[in-house]
Amino acid sequence: MKELESMxxxxxxxxxxxxxxxxxxITLTLREGETLAVIGPNGAGKSTFFKxxxxxxxxxxxxxxxxxxxxxxxxxxxxxKIGFLGHESFLYSNMTPxxxxxxxxxxxxxxxxxxxxxxxxxxxxxxxxxxxxxxSFSRGMLQRLAIAKVLLPEPKILMLDEPHTGLDQxxxxxxxxxxxxxxxxxxSILIISHDFEQVHALADRVAILKKGKVVDTxxxxxxxxxxxxxxxxEKVVKEA
Amino acid sequence: MTSIFSDALTIAGKDxxxxxxxxxxxxxxxxxxxxxxxxxxxxxxxxNNMVRAVIPGLVWVITVFAGILGLxxxxxxxxxNDSLTGLRSAPIDPASIYLGKVLANFTLVAVVQLISIPVxxxxxxxxxxxxxxxxxxxxxxxxLGFIIVGTFLSALSANAKNSEMLxxxxxxxxxxxxxxxxxxxTRIVLENEEIQNAVSWLQxxxxxxxxxxGACFILFEFLMEGS
Ligand SMILES: Nc1ncnc2c1ncn2[C@@H]1O[C@H](COP(=O)(O)OP(=O)(O)OP(=O)(O)O)[C@@H](O)[C@H]1O
Ligand SMILES: [Mg+2]
Numbered sequence: 001m002k003e004l005e006s007m008x009x010x011x012x013x014x015x016x017x018x019x020x021x022x023x024x025x026i027t028l029t030l031r032e033g034e035t036l037a038v039i040g041p042n043g044a045g046k047s048t049f050f051k052x053x054x055x056x057x058x059x060x061x062x063x064x065x066x067x068x069x070x071x072x073x074x075x076x077x078x079x080x081k082i083g084f085l086g087h088e089s090f091l092y093s094n095m096t097p098x099x100x101x102x103x104x105x106x107x108x109x110x111x112x113x114x115x116x117x118x119x120x121x122x123x124x125x126x127x128x129x130x131x132x133x134x135x136s137f138s139r140g141m142l143q144r145l146a147i148a149k150v151l152l153p154e155p156k157i158l159m160l161d162e163p164h165t166g167l168d169q170x171x172x173x174x175x176x177x178x179x180x181x182x183x184x185x186x187x188s189i190l191i192i193s194h195d196f197e198q199v200h201a202l203a204d205r206v207a208i209l210k211k212g213k214v215v216d217t218x219x220x221x222x223x224x225x226x227x228x229x230x231x232x233x234e235k236v237v238k239e240a
Numbered sequence: 241m242t243s244i245f246s247d248a249l250t251i252a253g254k255d256x257x258x259x260x261x262x263x264x265x266x267x268x269x270x271x272x273x274x275x276x277x278x279x280x281x282x283x284x285x286x287x288n289n290m291v292r293a294v295i296p297g298l299v300w301v302i303t304v305f306a307g308i309l310g311l312x313x314x315x316x317x318x319x320x321n322d323s324l325t326g327l328r329s330a331p332i333d334p335a336s337i338y339l340g341k342v343l344a345n346f347t348l349v350a351v352v353q354l355i356s357i358p359v360x361x362x363x364x365x366x367x368x369x370x371x372x373x374x375x376x377x378x379x380x381x382x383x384l385g386f387i388i389v390g391t392f393l394s395a396l397s398a399n400a401k402n403s404e405m406l407x408x409x410x411x412x413x414x415x416x417x418x419x420x421x422x423x424x425x426t427r428i429v430l431e432n433e434e435i436q437n438a439v440s441w442l443q444x445x446x447x448x449x450x451x452x453x454g455a456c457f458i459l460f461e462f463l464m465e466g467s
């Protein structure tokens with residue numbers, strides 16, 4: 001097997017908004033096929049870090065290299081490789097699930113759109129609601145659809161910002177199964193979460209972000225159990 | 241380049257389909273223009289000959305003020321669920337978002353014109369005898385310029401606190417050269433004067449349209465950039 005290449009590389013990424021330094025000198029590498037979880041207290045800058053990587057925000061300094069290409073604001077080719085799930089669902093509430101998927105599918109130039117959208121809706125359990133405008137949907141249903149929307153273009157890298165919020169037990173299991181399938185298929189995954197159980201179940205490596213700095217990373221080898229991980233997190237966050 | 245256009249069509253199609261499904265904005269625009277026409281038809285006695293002088297102005301008052309209602313909604317509708325960010329993170333050129341919105345807004349305003357201008361002519365007892373070609377050309381050039389600038393400014397003001405107020409305040413001064421030309425050209429056509437006189441006004445409108453379209457098309461990217 002050949003050496004795993006890096007899918008995403010951040011070099012000295014710094015982001016300043018106004019007077020506030022939100023990200024300080026972040027250097028991080030995501031290998032191909034790897035799942036990296038980013039955890040940290042509220043307001044640490046996790047979502048900002050994602051937005052810079054997707055190209056929604058311009059870093060104040062530093063470089064982002066995704067799959068060998070530098071991320072700049074206009075690089076449509078780079079954006080096509082990223083499946084970004086944000087805090088908001090990005091869905092149109094007066095449209096039905098199927099219409100939402102069709103719309104985004106067209107923008108992402110997805111082939112076999114109709115068939116794929118229906119399959120995905122079945123997979124996330126929304127097929128029965130395919131023709132109901134989503135303004136009547138519950139939070140969990142929206143999150144399911146948002147996940148379907150992210151998966152539709154089959155991105156090479158998944159960036160999931162708190163994907164488990166609002167999901168019920170069944171949907172959490174479903175999402176984890178989907179993520180595992182993607183891992184097997186070689187997709188690189190970045191995941192932000194406050195849910196240690198899911199992080200422990202999914203990630204290969206965990207990075208802690210605090211006050212805009214990566215304070216520590218750890219490989220989740222087989223022997224590190226959930227309790228140990230929690231203890232590590234608490235210790236690191238307290239010390240940093 | 242072709243993908244800019246096809247993405248724009250996708251976005252415009254989405255907006256228009258939603259609009260014709262809910263008929264919210266267009267309903268408001270039609271009601272507003274109907275009320276304006278009605279109020280003015282009471283204010284001016286339609287048998288009076290002077291009334292004809294009012295019609296060109298009214299055509300554009302309706303277009304601009306009904307249009308502003310639609311423009312206000314154009315980007316605010318993208319703020320729910322932050323779908324504008326969804327568009328920005330899609331692999332499309334930011335200019336196609338602008339182009340799509342221009343297409344959608346233009347269609348909306350054109351539909352309102354199609355309904356309200358005949359009503360205006362009927363209520364003011366005006367019989368249209370001049371050239372359809374020139375009249376439609378002038379309407380097209382004027383409306384397009386208005387939408388080009390208006391769509392850009394509605395994106396600009398969508399994030400502001402009082403966007404409904406900010407849009408007209410920014411837009412109306414910028415529109416004044418275009419509107420002067422549009423009203424003059426419309427008057428010349430409706431009064432069956434020499435078309436030759438309208439041509440120079442039309443040229444002015446075409447220059448305005450091209451200039452602002454180029455500028456907005458290029459600058460839109462910076463609006464979408466985010467700090
Ligand atoms: N547009 C902005 N302007 C000013 N400050 C901002 C902006 N966006 C984010 N911030 C600040 O950046 C910091 C990090 O925000 P961010 O959303 O990245 O946190 P987070 O780690 O995702 O938190 P959470 O766990 O609550 O989602 C916060 O202190 C926030 O106030
Ligand atoms: Mg966050």
